[in-house]
Amino acid sequence: MKDCLAHARVALSNPEEVIARVCGHMVEHGGRAEERDGAHILHIHDAQARFTRDGDATLIEVTTKDLEGLYHMRSIIASHVLEFAEGPVPEIAWAGDGGDILRPPNFQILQVVGVRDVTPHMRRLTLSGADVARFAPTSALHLNILVQHPAASEPQWPTVGRNGLIQWADPEHRPLFRKYTVRSLDLAAGTLDIDFVLHADAGPGSTFAERAKPGDRVGIVGPGGGGLVEADWYLFAGDETALPAIARMLEHLPEGARGRAVIEVADAGDIQPLTVKADIEVEWLLRNGAPAGTTTLLADAVRGIAFPDDGSRVYAWAACEYQAFRAIRSCLREERRLQAHEHLAVAYWRRGEEGD
Ligand SMILES: Cc1cc2nc3c(=O)[nH]c(=O)nc-3n(C[C@H](O)[C@H](O)[C@H](O)COP(=O)(O)OP(=O)(O)OC[C@H]3O[C@@H](n4cnc5c(N)ncnc54)[C@H](O)[C@@H]3O)c2cc1C
Numbered sequence: 093m094k095d096c097l098a099h100a101r102v103a104l105s106n107p108e109e110v111i112a113r114v115c116g117h118m119v120e121h122g123g124r125a126e127e128r129d130g131a132h133i134l135h136i137h138d139a140q141a142r143f144t145r146d147g148d149a150t151l152i153e154v155t156t157k158d159l160e161g162l163y164h165m166r167s168i169i170a171s172h173v174l175e176f177a178e179g180p181v182p183e184i185a186w187a188g189d190g191g192d193i194l195r196p197p198n199f200q201i202l203q204v205v206g207v208r209d210v211t212p213h214m215r216r217l218t219l220s221g222a223d224v225a226r227f228a229p230t231s232a233l234h235l236n237i238l239v240q241h242p243a244a245s246e247p248q249w250p251t252v253g254r255n256g257l258i259q260w261a262d263p264e265h266r267p268l269f270r271k272y273t274v275r276s277l278d279l280a281a282g283t284l285d286i287d288f289v290l291h292a293d294a295g296p297g298s299t300f301a302e303r304a305k306p307g308d309r310v311g312i313v314g315p316g317g318g319g320l321v322e323a324d325w326y327l328f329a330g331d332e333t334a335l336p337a338i339a340r341m342l343e344h345l346p347e348g349a350r351g352r353a354v355i356e357v358a359d360a361g362d363i364q365p366l367t368v369k370a371d372i373e374v375e376w377l378l379r380n381g382a383p384a385g386t387t388t389l390l391a392d393a394v395r396g397i398a399f400p401d402d403g404s405r406v407y408a409w410a411a412c413e414y415q416a417f418r419a420i421r422s423c424l425r426e427e428r429r430l431q432a433h434e435h436l437a438v439a440y441w442r443r444g445e446e447g448d
Contacts, residue, residue, distance in 0.1 A: 235314025
């Protein structure tokens with residue numbers, strides 16, 4: 093397949109600094125940077141950005157394997173160039189391939205076709221759309237839901253500007269983004285399920301789920317984020333916001349896998365039956381009246397778990413409120429000495445803060 097190419101000439105008042113900072117930042121996020129024949133070249137997965145001087149301007153050339161990759165690479169480069177540029181905001185106008193990308197390729201509009209409560213605090217929405225199959229791989233489990241602004245006169249859907257970035261017709265009333273997990277898919281029916289925690293101090297995500305009814309349209313962007321990694325022994329730790337991800341990963345684990353799962357929920361009413369072929373011992377931790385994000389239940393449980401010392405490949409996955417995430421991450425890294433490829437610990441929400 094032919095590579096996709098896009099290029100932009102950008103006037104920067106501090107070009108050397110911008111290029112160094114864009115490359116340095118992306119290297120921190122897993123990219124690789126090199127200098128060759130007077131050019132700075134940044135590699136992100138199989139995409140490339142090449143920075144050279146062109147008279148007074150900086151020439152940025154982006155090469156990717158496909159148009160979706162081109163959309164992402166243009167957007168990553170443009171957003172970081174704008175972030176690190178000093179002085180007047182530089183104009184970025186991409187030329188070359190991708191001129192016909194009018195909407196983000198990972199955006200689609202789904203329709204609510206089912207609403208039911210799985211447990212008292214967990215509402216399942218079934219959404220239907222033309223391309224739910226892109227969410228089938230378990231390597232990327234998450235998506236962003238676009239919750240329409242309450243004051244917007246009509247739903248707003250994202251478009252892509254000449255600078256490669258998302259733009260809104262009415263930026264003041266742009267939708268809010270909230271992250272959720274694809275709990276399950278029915279490819280034959282063309283639907284996917286998302287489980288929403290109905291939480292106290294309801295924000296746009298929780299309120300959207302409370303009010304959703306069949307026929308509503310919802311914009312989503314995805315998939316993204318991490319997913320299931322191959323190992324022999326697993327630890328899964330999470331509160332109810334991570335339950336959809338844990339449940340989906342447990343369903344996909346092969347029979348030979350072993351491990352533990354600790355899941356914190358409000359009370360016994362929020363325990364769900366889980367389907368697990370693998371040899372995973374599941375323990376439910378109940379807050380029994382304590383507000384979410386105020387206990388040390390999850391971190392204490394993780395500290396008490398014995399990891400195998402028989403040479404098994406270990407993988408620990410944890411997602412929860414910020415304070416618990418910090419305690420668990422430090423336990424996994426400092427006490428258990430897990431390497432980067434052996435664990436993923438993420439804050440899924442932070443008590444008292446909005447998650448846009
Ligand atoms: C990768 C990823 C995947 C996620 N998957 C899911 C999922 O499948 N299902 C799911 O329900 N959530 C999921 N979450 C968590 C969800 O995005 C957050 O809980 C988000 O804050 C909810 O948005 P909101 O608009 O309801 O509340 P916000 O506007 O973000 O916050 C409003 C208030 O509610 C509080 N709050 C937020 N979440 C909770 C909570 N769970 N319990 C109590 N108080 C809370 C905040 O601290 C704040 O005070 C995921 C998060 C990430 C990063």
